[in-house]
Amino acid sequence: xxxxxxxxxxxxxxxxxxxxxxxQIAVMMFSTIDTLMMGRVSPEDLAALAxxxxxxxxxxxxxxxVVLAVGPIAGRQFGAQDLAGAGSSFVQAQWLALLLCIPGxxxxxxxxxxxxxxxxxxxxxxxxxxxxxxxxxxLPAALxxxxxxxxxxxxxxxxxxxxxxxxxxxxxxxxxxxxxxGWGPIPAMGVAGCGWATxxxxxxQAGVALLLLRRDAFYxxxxxxxxxxxxxxxxxxxxxxxxxxxxxxxxxxEVTGFTFMAFFIARLGATPVAGxxxxxxxxxxxxxxxxxxxxxxxxxxxxxxxxxxxxxARIVGRHAMSLAAxxxxxxxxxxxxxxxxxxxxxxxNPATAAAALPLLVWVWFFHLGDALQTVAAYVLRAYQVxxxxxxxYVVALWGLGIGGGYFLAFGRDxxxxxxxxxxxxxxxxxxGLLLSLLLKRVFDENR
Numbered sequence: 001x002x003x004x005x006x007x008x009x010x011x012x013x014x015x016x017x018x019x020x021x022x023x024q025i026a027v028m029m030f031s032t033i034d035t036l037m038m039g040r041v042s043p044e045d046l047a048a049l050a051x052x053x054x055x056x057x058x059x060x061x062x063x064x065x066v067v068l069a070v071g072p073i074a075g076r077q078f079g080a081q082d083l084a085g086a087g088s089s090f091v092q093a094q095w096l097a098l099l100l101c102i103p104g105x106x107x108x109x110x111x112x113x114x115x116x117x118x119x120x121x122x123x124x125x126x127x128x129x130x131x132x133x134x135x136x137x138x139l140p141a142a143l144x145x146x147x148x149x150x151x152x153x154x155x156x157x158x159x160x161x162x163x164x165x166x167x168x169x170x171x172x173x174x175x176x177x178x179x180x181x182g183w184g185p186i187p188a189m190g191v192a193g194c195g196w197a198t199x200x201x202x203x204x205q206a207g208v209a210l211l212l213l214r215r216d217a218f219y220x221x222x223x224x225x226x227x228x229x230x231x232x233x234x235x236x237x238x239x240x241x242x243x244x245x246x247x248x249x250x251x252x253x254e255v256t257g258f259t260f261m262a263f264f265i266a267r268l269g270a271t272p273v274a275g276x277x278x279x280x281x282x283x284x285x286x287x288x289x290x291x292x293x294x295x296x297x298x299x300x301x302x303x304x305x306x307x308x309x310x311x312x313a314r315i316v317g318r319h320a321m322s323l324a325a326x327x328x329x330x331x332x333x334x335x336x337x338x339x340x341x342x343x344x345x346x347x348x349n350p351a352t353a354a355a356a357l358p359l360l361v362w363v364w365f366f367h368l369g370d371a372l373q374t375v376a377a378y379v380l381r382a383y384q385v386x387x388x389x390x391x392x393y394v395v396a397l398w399g400l401g402i403g404g405g406y407f408l409a410f411g412r413d414x415x416x417x418x419x420x421x422x423x424x425x426x427x428x429x430x431x432g433l434l435l436s437l438l439l440k441r442v443f444d445e446n447r
Contacts, residue, residue: 004312009319013296016158021292023149023162026169028285030201033173034194035281037180039274039347045191046352047270048124050277052131052191054259055114059107060142061255063100065248067093067143068150069240071295072302072381075154079306087222090151092236094227096244097143104143108136118266127191134195141199141206148209153299155222160212168205175200246386250377250393257397257427261420264406272417275355278346279421283363283370286331290371293324298378305382314443317379321372321436328371332364339363358418362425369428376435383442392434401427 031053038046070093077086111132115125149161178186179193189196213219214226258280266273297320304313335342339360343353377389401424408419415422 004315004319006319006322009316010323012300012316013293013320013323016153016156016296016299017292019158019162020153020295021288023158023165024288024291025285026162026165028281028288029169030172030198032281032285033176034198035277036346037176038191038194039278039349039352041180041190043270043274043349043352044124045127046274046277047266048127048131048191049194050262050273050280051114051118051120051124051266052111052128052135052195054262055111055128055132056108056135058114058252058256058259059104060139062248062252063097063104063139063143064146065251066100066241066244067097067146068251069093069244069247070147071150071154071298072243072384073154073239074151075299075302075382076306078155079303083221084223086151086155087219087224088233089236089240090147090222090224091227091230092233092240093147093150094144095230095232096237096240097147098140099232101140101143104139105136108132108139114263117260118263120266130190130192131195134192134199138195138199138202141202145202145206145209148206148213153295154302156299156303157218158295160216160218164205164209164212167208168201171201171204172197243381243384243386246390247381250386250390253390253393253397254373257393257401258424260402261405261417261424264402264409265417265420268409268416271351272355274347274349274352275357275359276417276420278343278352278356279359279363281346282335282342282360283366286328286335286363286367287370287374289327289331290324290367290374293320293327293371294375294378296320297375298382301379301382310446313382314446317382317439317443320375320379321439324371324375325368328368329364332367335367336360336364355417359421362418362421366421366425366428369425369430369432372432373428373435376432376439380435380439380442383446385438385442388438389435392431392438396427396431396434397424399427400430 034049034053035046038049070089074086074089077089111128115128120128145164152158152161175197176194179189179197182188213224262273262276262280265276297317300316301313304316339357343356343360347353380386380389404423404426405420408423409416
């Protein structure tokens with residue numbers, strides 16, 4: 001039995017991870033572009049973007065997590081050389097995406113619970129609605145593309161996903177500029193322009209992905225029919241939902257652990273939440289590195305398990321954890337040291353910069369905990385272990401992160417927005433530790 005070295009695993013993980021990283025950075029650039037442009041419109045528009053994007057992300061990622069169950073399932077089928085089965089799982093994931101759009105679009109069209117949670121006045125609430133209602137048109141395209149992303153990555157085709165995500169970004173930039181600031185007969189729309197630009201770009205991105213499925217010879221062996229010529233298969237949908245619900249729940253808890261920070265920090269005023277938006281955008285960009293490693297590791301582990309190669313699955317999973325920890329420690333250190341010039345790239349408003357600066361003091365440990373918990377969670381999903389990780393997320397990110405953050409921010413000697421970041425860092429470190437221990441137990445049980 002040959003020895004699998006760390007460098008061998010890294011050489012397999014990195015080629016799968018870098019297209020995911022580039023693609024996810026393109027996705028994050030949607031938010032970065034919005035943040036940069038709103039920072040030059042007004043603090044009020046930037047604050048509305050913070051709350052509106054938090055609402056959209058909270059809705060989208062929870063539904064996205066359910067649809068992404070196609071990844072571990074199709075990955076195992078691909079590893080077992082059941083290509084037609086993997087293609088069928090993808091079709092059913094598309095049906096699941098369409099069914100999930102119904103509650104998602106309604107929540108985006110009527111975002112009142114989110115604006116109430118943020119305690120916004122009528123003018124700010126109207127700005128938030130102007131942003132979320134166009135996003136209701138973006139959601140179906142985004143979820144259908146999520147099914148394409150989960151399937152293509154599971155069958156080791158991440159470059160196709162990356163190409164589509166870069167296409168979407170290429171459309172987003174000029175659309176944003178025209179709709180936010182106005183151009184010729186197009187009036188300046190402010191934060192609403194961000195929402196419409198995203199909707200148009202994502203619909204176009206989904207359309208190009210659909211065309212690729214029909215034209216790219218790589219996908220032919222999977223025997224993927226056109227969606228409108230199929231119908232939901234309730235047995236396969238049930239399998240997707242069984243794994244996808246705890247996956248979606250975990251991702252929802254993870255993301256809302258941070259998006260809810262925006263709602264509560266909004267109570268402190270426009271300047272604190274504007275500073276928080278900058279910090280969130282920056283750490284979200286850093287998170288894409290961990291997500292790329294996690295996606296690659298989950299793909300390889302699922303394929304090994306499908307091929308009944310338990311030892312190889314275990315070793316790749318362990319090496320992915322080490323690789324993610326080393327990278328996160330290095331990247332987090334660089335960003336923490338260079339936080340002042342980095343913040344200057346986001347805003348020229350001294351008050352907003354001053355609000356963001358103390359939040360990034362915590363970025364080093366925040367990012368390390370984030371990387372560990374992300375990779376551990378994705379490898380666990382390859383083993384189809386998703387329910388207990390969701391419980392860990394609830395305790396660590398909602399209990400310690402949000403509950404502790406609220407106490408630190410608004411308690412008797414409240415420290416404001418930085419209190420949420422202190423508690424969120426502690427919550428992520430706790431989640432990383434507990435998920436790592438759970439992964440070790442799963443490895444031991446699957447020798």
